Amino acid sequence: MVFKVYFQESLVQVPVREKTQTIFVEGESVGDVRKKIADRGYNVELVQVVTGAHLEYEKQNEDFKVLEIE
Structure with missing residues (x-):
């Protein structure tokens, strides 16, 4: 799954x-x-799961990149 992490x-x-x-x-x-x-x-601050329409919306951003950390 893809998660959006909000942080300082x-x-x-x-x-x-x-x-x-x-x-x-x-x-x-x-x-x-x-x-x-x-x-x-x-x-x-927050870790939020991103699925469905929300994920598709985020993918439209040219800076969208998913980190695959081991």
Whole structure:
């Protein structure tokens, strides 16, 4: 499944909506995705499954790229 991860780049800064970034990660579950990105030092706000029409909409963005992290 594909998950959209909303995060701040730093664990030490206060989360600010305007600085929220997103990445797409392939994984089995929310917990699996969180484990895969744990070593990156992100302050994860939300991990959301992306399926159906939502996934098709996201794919239309030219910057759409799914990370396949082992």
